Amino acid sequence: MPPQPRLRVATTTSLYDTGLWGYLEPMFEQKYNVELDVMYAGTGKALEYGIRGDVDVITVHSKAREEEFIAEGYGVERVPFAYNYFLILGPPADPAGIKGLSPEEALQRLMDSAKASFVSRGDDSGTHAKEKKIWQAAGYAYEAVRKAGSWYIEAGSGMGPTLMMASEKQAYTLTDMGTYLAYKGKLELVPIVDKGDILLNVYSAIAVNPAANPKTKVDMAHNLIAFLTSPQIQELIGSYGVEEYGRQLFTPCAGAEPK
Amino acid sequence: MELWHGLIKAIELIISLDPEVMEIAGRSLQISVAATVLASLICLPLASLIYFSHFPGKRALINLIQTFFSIPTVAIGLFVFILFSRAGPMGGLNLLFTPTVMVIGQMILITPILLGLTISALSGIDKAIPDTARSLGASQLQTATVVLREARFAVVAAVIMGFGRAISEVGVALMVGGNIKGFTRVITTAISLETSKGDLELSIALGIILITIALLVNLVLNRIQQR
Structure with missing residues (x-):
């Protein structure tokens, strides 16, 4: 295996099973010249991977537990990027x-x-x-x-x-x-x-805190979060699946809690 | 009818050498062949050593090895996960969720089978053979080689068993590999995911390939045995 920069994201299954990650992954990889490893896991397991430092970013949907994760020092910041119901x-x-x-x-x-x-x-x-x-x-x-x-x-x-x-x-x-x-x-x-x-169902991205797990790639993790909340990708998230399923799967909400 | 439809679609995927299917199958083969070869290199000599030495507790050791034939793959998966997680003792190697750690996990998984069945294979050889070799002045190593050669049918069967367990298991691959598309996704983890997504065609295609690989490996090894 040639050494390659890799970024690991653990995602809640809904963002994986809908194909959204499969759709966004190559765009991110191309833009930042990095191999993105996407692992699907329920929010609980994704948070556990984050606590153990086995991933660099998590994308999950359980506000109370995300806040706990950050309060305990495992995550940097909770950045909501899409929601649905x-x-x-x-x-x-x-x-x-x-x-x-x-x-x-x-x-x-x-x-x-x-x-x-x-x-x-x-x-x-x-x-x-x-x-x-x-x-x-x-x-x-x-x-x-x-x-x-x-x-x-x-x-x-x-x-x-x-x-x-x-x-x-x-x-x-x-x-x-x-x-x-x-x-x-x-x-x-x-x-x-x-x-x-x-x-209401809010999806957010959290970079794993390097203070708790020094080996995680926090800079690239922030790139991923910036990518997810960028206007161009937000638009793609909003239109993802519309043609195939006849309606919007995710409503983009870059960085802000939907009301 | 779903099965029939799936079967036809599966055959199409195989005949057209669908890149995704081929890639997953190739990776499965690479990982499990690597695990089997590496584990065999360790286990065959080790098994001979155990068989030819006399020490207290030998019977108990063999019983223990045989007990581990049936260790659940998820138990090995959990063990290897804890070992190689960044928070774990081997975390510094940064190997979790890579093909390398899947090879390690599968090696651990099939070690008891390779050891146990090789010891059984050696036990099946006429005692007169090692005795004759020794009386003709063969060293320990030469004697072991002669006996291994005599036992080659059963030893090859042990290796086939080991390979079969490695390529067909899903617990280790899923837990320590993470089923990452294009990196750690193998036949069994893909079948597990695709079935849960309701995409049965791809699952059936991969299932057929898994069986075909097993058949080919058996044919090749049988050919080697008959030399």
């Missing part, structure tokens, strides 16, 4: 009758009926964190939900596999908009609940 998918017949409800009410209904299956990521990812947050807002302790019955299924895998499983089992599931649109053609599921402030 989560939505609850389910079988077209909507057996639990949750259409039109708020996300919180929808989960309450699922809990009460205890019949219609729900597939959870169950992998400590950003989507999983969001799901826990909605359960909490709906008035349930998450541990109680996990023990609620066999209708609550923990997949323990990425967004794509979880969608495939939910479709196979004709179950409800929480997904980000981007992955849903990218997988739509393969799923026998439809959007059931897609309105509610709690469903």
Whole structure:
């Protein structure tokens, strides 16, 4: 292997499964003459890679845990670069009758009926964190939900596999908009609940702090973040997939928290 | 019908020498051949040494080696990950998420198989052969060489087993390689990813290639054995 400058980014699965990273990777590599290694992992695992210093940048979507990561000295700065919304998918017949409800009410209904299956990521990812947050807002302790019955299924895998499983089992599931649109053609599921402030999904990039892990390539990491938030790439993120899926997967929001 | 459709598409991908499929298959082959060759260079002499020496606890050692035949690949993956993570003892080498560390992981994985099966192979040889060699004045090394040559069928079978385990495993490759496109993505990790994405054609194509590689390796090694 000839020595080559390499930059490692651990990304949440939704930015990988939608193909966004595959699309942006060659542009970045060409611009900065660097080999970009993109690893997909749930937010929890991506943060863990960052803590151990095994990657130089992370792109994740779980605000509270990102802030914790930075507060503990592992990350430099949280830079939001795109957002979209989560939505609850389910079988077209909507057996639990949750259409039109708020996300919180929808989960309450699922809990009460205890019949219609729900597939959870169950992998400590950003989507999983969001799901826990909605359960909490709906008035349930998450541990109680996990023990609620066999209708609550923990997949323990990425967004794509979880969608495939939910479709196979004709179950409800929480997904980000981007992955849903990218997988739509393969799923026998439809959007059931897609309105509610709690469903906002913000993606940010964080350079791993060289103070905690001196060997990480912080300069190139900052180049990547500058790249992601540059006007040209922001425009490409905004238009990514529009032609193929008929609607926007990600809304760019360079450096600012969306309202 | 999905399977049929996938199969046809898979054959198309193979016949057209699809660059992505070929690249992944080539990398799998490189990594697993490297791991098997390097591990064999260490394990075959070591196994002879264990077989020909007499020491207390030899039986127990062999039992232990055989127990490790069935160690889960993810356990090796975890071990190698912790070892080579930047926060780990070998972190300074900066090898995590590279093909090199995948070779190391696969070497560790197949070492027990190579050791154990080589020892079994040697045990199957008529005791008269080493005795005769020694009585004719052969050194320890020459005796070991004679016995290894006599046992070559079974030894080659051990190497094939080792290679088979290396190229078919997914745990180590995924955990320490990271499944990076164009760098550490191999057949098994690609199948795992593509299946989870619902892209069955590519998965089937890679599966067929994996079996074909196994077949070719067996044919080549069998040819060598018959010389």
